[in-house]
Amino acid sequence: MSQTTIQAVRGMNDILPDEAERWEALEDTLRSWLQGYGYRNIRTPLIEHTGLFRRAIGEATDIVEKEMYSFVDELNGESLTLRPEATASTVRAAIEHNLTYGGPQRLYYFGPMFRHERPQKGRYRQFHQVGAEALGLSGPDIDAEMLLMCARLWGDLNLEGMRLELNSLGSAEERAIYRGALVDYLRAHESSLDGDSRRRLNTNPLRVLDSKNPAIQDLIETAPRLLDYLGAASLEHFEGVQSILRDAGLRYRINARLVRGLDYYNLTVFEWVTDRLGAQGTVCAGGRYDGLFAQIGGRAMPACGWAIGIERLLGLLERPSGAAARPDAYLVNQGAEAARFAFRVAEALRDRGFSVLHHCGGGSFKSQMKKADQSGAMVAVIVGDDEARAGEASIKPLRAAREQFRVAKDAIADAIAALLYEDQGE
Ligand code: ATP
Ligand code: MG
Numbered sequence: 001m002s003q004t005t006i007q008a009v010r011g012m013n014d015i016l017p018d019e020a021e022r023w024e025a026l027e028d029t030l031r032s033w034l035q036g037y038g039y040r041n042i043r044t045p046l047i048e049h050t051g052l053f054r055r056a057i058g059e060a061t062d063i064v065e066k067e068m069y070s071f072v073d074e075l076n077g078e079s080l081t082l083r084p085e086a087t088a089s090t091v092r093a094a095i096e097h098n099l100t101y102g103g104p105q106r107l108y109y110f111g112p113m114f115r116h117e118r119p120q121k122g123r124y125r126q127f128h129q130v131g132a133e134a135l136g137l138s139g140p141d142i143d144a145e146m147l148l149m150c151a152r153l154w155g156d157l158n159l160e161g162m163r164l165e166l167n168s169l170g171s172a173e174e175r176a177i178y179r180g181a182l183v184d185y186l187r188a189h190e191s192s193l194d195g196d197s198r199r200r201l202n203t204n205p206l207r208v209l210d211s212k213n214p215a216i217q218d219l220i221e222t223a224p225r226l227l228d229y230l231g232a233a234s235l236e237h238f239e240g241v242q243s244i245l246r247d248a249g250l251r252y253r254i255n256a257r258l259v260r261g262l263d264y265y266n267l268t269v270f271e272w273v274t275d276r277l278g279a280q281g282t283v284c285a286g287g288r289y290d291g292l293f294a295q296i297g298g299r300a301m302p303a304c305g306w307a308i309g310i311e312r313l314l315g316l317l318e319r320p321s322g323a324a325a326r327p328d329a330y331l332v333n334q335g336a337e338a339a340r341f342a343f344r345v346a347e348a349l350r351d352r353g354f355s356v357l358h359h360c361g362g363g364s365f366k367s368q369m370k371k372a373d374q375s376g377a378m379v380a381v382i383v384g385d386d387e388a389r390a391g392e393a394s395i396k397p398l399r400a401a402r403e404q405f406r407v408a409k410d411a412i413a414d415a416i417a418a419l420l421y422e423d424q425g426e
Contacts, residue, residue, distance in 0.1 A: 009126075010119060011117070011126065012126040013124060013126070021325060022317070026310070026317070029157065030110065033149075033153050033156060034108045034130075038106050039132050040108070041107070041109070041110075042090055042093060042108070044086065044089040044092070045089070046082060046112065046114075047080050047081065047082060047083070048088070050070050050079040050081040052089070052296060053068060053081055053085075053088055056092075056295060057084070057085070058204070058263025059203075060207075061204065063085070063262070066116065067084055067116050068082075068084055069081060069082040069084075069114045069115075070082075082114035083114065085113055085131075085307065086111070086129065087133060087264070088292075090107060091133070091292050091293055091296060091303070094107075094135055094298070095293060095297065095298035095299075100136045104134065104136035104137045105134075105136060106133075107133050108130065108133075109129075109131050110131075110310075111128060112126050112127070112128050113126070113128065113129050115127070120279075122278070122280030122309070122315060127310070128310035129309060131307035134146065134304055134305065135303045136302065136303070137303075138290070138302035139237075139240070140244065140268070143241045144240075145244075146304060147166075147245060148245070148250060150164075150284055150306065151248075154272075159274075159316055162272050162273075162283065163251075163272070163273050164253070164270060165252070165253050165270060165272075166242070166253070166255065166270050167227070167254060167255055167257075167258040167268075168226075168268055169226065169260075169265050169266050170226065170229065170230040170266065170267065174226075174231055175206070175226070175229075175266075178224065178226045178229040179206065181229070182209075183205050186223070192216065193216060194213050197213070204263075206226075206259045208220070209259050210257070210259055226259075234267060237267050258270070258271060260285065260287060264295065265289050266288055266291060267288040268288045268304065269288070270285070270287060276316060277315055282309075282312075283316070285306060287306075288303070289305070290303065325355075326375065326376030327355045327375055327377045328349075328377060328420060329349060329377055330357045330372035330377040330379075330398075331346050331349075331358045332383070333358075333359060333368075333382075333384075334362075334364075334384050335388070336385070337389065338384050338388045340388070342358065342388075343358070345383060345393055345412060348413065349416070354413065356381075357377060365382075372398060378397070379395055379397050379416055380395070380396045380398055381394075381395055381412060382394040382396060382404070391408060392406050393412050395412065395415050397419055402419075
């Protein structure tokens with residue numbers, strides 16, 4: 001009886017080796033870039049109490065309303081959620097371990113996030129983010145540094161066409177007054193709103209500004225602007241950020257409609273966008289969230305951060321042509337004695353730092369040599385019973401017109417080093 005095959009869950013992707021090599025290369029770049037700004041790694045659980053996200057992200061947000069993977073732990077009845085983002089987790093951990101006790105902390109994370117969205121290009125149900133959080137710093141200097149830092153990454157990755165959109169959400173009090181004015185305006189035009197916006201009007205009116213529906217764009221354009229409701233302190237902070245960006249020659253556009261989907265932001269918010277990814281054009285998003293610590297039960301603490309979508313970032317990077325990892329040496333072995341000796345040869349080569357693909361599974365000398373060639377290795381190291389008895393191996397350069405030669409076991413590494421080195425010098 002045939003069984004139906006089981007496939008990966010919709011919207012959750014396998015990252016196969018060719019692709020995973022690109023991920024690893026990007027991760028290396030990200031790590032050294034983050035360290036260059038003093039950020040240190042934090043790793044929090046993939047699962048948190050559902051209440052953390054409800055409180056941190058806000059009830060009337062897309063994430064909490066309809067995107068969370070929540071389930072009841074049947075063993076103890078707790079409601080748990082696969083993390084949809086990692087700022088809430090980072091702040092929870094910072095409070096729990098009193099991380100900011102000794103002063104500000106610059107932290108970064110990397111890993112999978114889970115949101116139940118409609119899968120499409122650049123939008124998945126398991127996706128990955130790298131994110132940074134600066135905890136305990138309140139001035140505009142750190143907001144600006146985070147933006148300059150992103151600009152450096154785009155440069156390091158040779159990415160062109162990344163545009164910075166900037167806005168200020170002011171304080172909670174300023175937003176409350178603005179919210180009243182916006183609701184009055186939207187109510188006066190309620191008959192022109194779509195269903196989604198009408199619903200948001202009652203739950204989270206600022207998010208109406210975020211609507212992509214072309215039919216209501218004119219209405220949004222003429223809505224009151226949050227920027228006009230900011231007080232002196234908020235404006236000063238915003239100007240502080242901008243003056244550092246201007247000094248650094250970093251270009252940006254003020255987008256008064258940028259409100260971000262999450263509730264926890266205040267003052268500076270930003271997005272880095274590109275035209276090269278179709279509808280999913282936001283690569284990096286973030287801002288200041290001074291209220292979040294207190295919101296989830298900690299001592300008040302200023303903070304700001306951003307998150308980059310890794311799949312979207314990778315979608316922008318050039319694919320290297322056939323740059324699959326190749327071993328330095330492919331170890332061909334035939335015969336019982338040779339098979340045992342081969343393990344010693346392989347480990348000795350790895351001791352010297354070479355990557356070795358040890359042929360396993362037997363087969364004729366000819367078929368093994370064919371595999372050696374296909375592996376892309378620079379040399380084949382060949383051990384037959386004859387060589388094993390003599391404590392030697394034959395070395396055959398695979399990428400140069402050179403004769404095979406035989407050396408003692410202890411000389412194999414030097415012989416390979418000479419070949420690899422010569423090859424580079426050519
Ligand atoms: P969007 O408006 O595209 O839904 P968002 O505001 O929900 O984005 P954030 O929560 O700010 O996104 O996450 C930061 C970044 O993570 C996004 O700019 C994007 O690059 C990436 N991202 C968010 N959701 C997804 C997803 N479902 N699949 C892939 N990447 C995502
Ligand atoms: Mg979203």
